Amino acid sequence: MASKRQIDVGGVKIGGGAPVAVQSMTKTETADYEATMRQIRAIADAGADLVRCAVPRDKDIDALKRIVVESPIPVIADIHFNHTLALKAIEAGAHCVRLNPGNIGGPEKVGEVADLARAKGTPLRIGVNSGSLPRHLHELERENPVEALVTAATEFVALMERLDFTDFKVSIKSTSVPNTIASNRLLAERIDYPLHLGITEAGTKWTGSLKSAVGLGTLLADGVGDTIRISLSTFHAEEEVKVAWEILKALKLRERGPVLIACPTCGRLQFDMDTVVAEIETRLEAYDEPIEVAVLGCAVNGIGEASHADFGITGAKNEGLIFAGGEPLRKVPQERLVEELFSEIDRSLKIGRVERDEAKVAEGAAWLAQIEEENAGEMTPERMAALEAKAATEEALAGGTELPMAPAGAATQRKRLDEEASPTAGRRFTRA
Numbered sequence: 001m002a003s004k005r006q007i008d009v010g011g012v013k014i015g016g017g018a019p020v021a022v023q024s025m026t027k028t029e030t031a032d033y034e035a036t037m038r039q040i041r042a043i044a045d046a047g048a049d050l051v052r053c054a055v056p057r058d059k060d061i062d063a064l065k066r067i068v069v070e071s072p073i074p075v076i077a078d079i080h081f082n083h084t085l086a087l088k089a090i091e092a093g094a095h096c097v098r099l100n101p102g103n104i105g106g107p108e109k110v111g112e113v114a115d116l117a118r119a120k121g122t123p124l125r126i127g128v129n130s131g132s133l134p135r136h137l138h139e140l141e142r143e144n145p146v147e148a149l150v151t152a153a154t155e156f157v158a159l160m161e162r163l164d165f166t167d168f169k170v171s172i173k174s175t176s177v178p179n180t181i182a183s184n185r186l187l188a189e190r191i192d193y194p195l196h197l198g199i200t201e202a203g204t205k206w207t208g209s210l211k212s213a214v215g216l217g218t219l220l221a222d223g224v225g226d227t228i229r230i231s232l233s234t235f236h237a238e239e240e241v242k243v244a245w246e247i248l249k250a251l252k253l254r255e256r257g258p259v260l261i262a263c264p265t266c267g268r269l270q271f272d273m274d275t276v277v278a279e280i281e282t283r284l285e286a287y288d289e290p291i292e293v294a295v296l297g298c299a300v301n302g303i304g305e306a307s308h309a310d311f312g313i314t315g316a317k318n319e320g321l322i323f324a325g326g327e328p329l330r331k332v333p334q335e336r337l338v339e340e341l342f343s344e345i346d347r348s349l350k351i352g353r354v355e356r357d358e359a360k361v362a363e364g365a366a367w368l369a370q371i372e373e374e375n376a377g378e379m380t381p382e383r384m385a386a387l388e389a390k391a392a393t394e395e396a397l398a399g400g401t402e403l404p405m406a407p408a409g410a411a412t413q414r415k416r417l418d419e420e421a422s423p424t425a426g427r428r429f430t431r432a
């Protein structure tokens with residue numbers, strides 16, 4: 001069940017069908033105002049909606065007072081063990097405070113924080129971590145760690161409700177991907193508050209990204225989760241934001257900037273695709289438009305499955321083809337493929353349409369048709385997939401089975417809301 005309730009963190013809506021919010025955490029000492037602001041700007045530029053800063057000392061509070069004013073995105077104060085710091089963070093103007101009710105010194109101190117948060121209109125994030133569960137749940141944790149995590153979270157929710165405070169989101173975090181998935185699924189069935197998702201200590205950029213994509217992606221695909229943070233062992237917090245966006249873009253939950261698609265390559269590869277794809281990926285980072293760019297390692301299949309891409313390239317026999325919207329645009333020497341692709345993208349974005357030179361279009365189409373014809377008998381991965389899909393469709397139709405359709409669930413709903421919320425999101429490049 002997706003969350004029904006919604007909270008507002010400094011203008012960013014969380015839960016209740018709002019787009020999944022991306023957050024990251026600064027890795028600087030918060031008291032170092034200059035370094036922290038530099039990192040916050042990098043995080044914001046990478047597309048984060050929210051940023052969290054650790055506040056373990058009084059001197060961090062002094063910097064926090066300035067940071068909440070200067071930050072381009074809302075700031076969440078991350079507090080552990082010390083309810084006085086939570087009170088000071090709220091007074092300092094933090095847009096949200098994250099705390100673990102289990103380690104803040106008892107219900108009375110949680111009550112003090114809730115009272116001030118209510119008075120100031122500051123939402124809270126209440127979090128549970130595997131490894132720091134309340135003592136009375138330790139035995140249950142050994143028998144059933146998922147039930148123990150969810151019980152701890154629901155007990156904290158009950159405590160907040162007894163304190164007459166409901167302006168919060170909840171997080172359950174574990175280093176175990178299966179436990180993160182199972183506990184958040186169960187929690188989403190039991191409460192309707194917004195959920196923050198993350199995998200604790202996920203690891204390096206490579207392993208952490210994969211673990212997060214599997215764990216968070218599984219939950220998000222189910223419609224569970226309202227805000228995400230990718231935890232990576234890198235000082236460059238903006239890398240966490242980029243990974244978060246790739247997960248959201250892959251699930252088509254949100255759009256931001258270009259999407260690059262590339263064939264996996266095989267023995268038919270006709271140019272140095274590793275270098276070309278890496279160069280295109282880097283150059284696309286400079287673009288905000290949600291264009292889709294395809295790179296095909298050979299022209300044996302024609303444009304095929306990349307026909308929905310806004311722009312694309314493919315190559316063969318020292319030559320290459322630039323295509324747009326499923327149609328050839330022009331042939332170019334292979335060593336100029338990337339340059340010509342980007343000049344085509346730039347020109348098209350500038351004038352708002354793809355310019356066609358009919359003679360060059362015809363020349364490109366003839367070149368493509370000739371390569372397809374020469375390789376008509378090749379059983380490429382794409383042709384295999386097409387044959388399998390055709391066979392499955394025929395079998396389903398013969399057996400009267402309904403063909404699977406994309407569910408119009410929480411993901412679709414969220415994407416629609418996201419598109420409404422942002423004037424640029426959802427805008428595809430248009431062709432005249």
Ligand code: SF4
Pocket residue numbers: 263264265266267268269270296297298299300301380381382
């Ligand atoms: S056959 Fe398909 S996978 Fe192989 S290089 Fe060509 S486009 Fe790429």
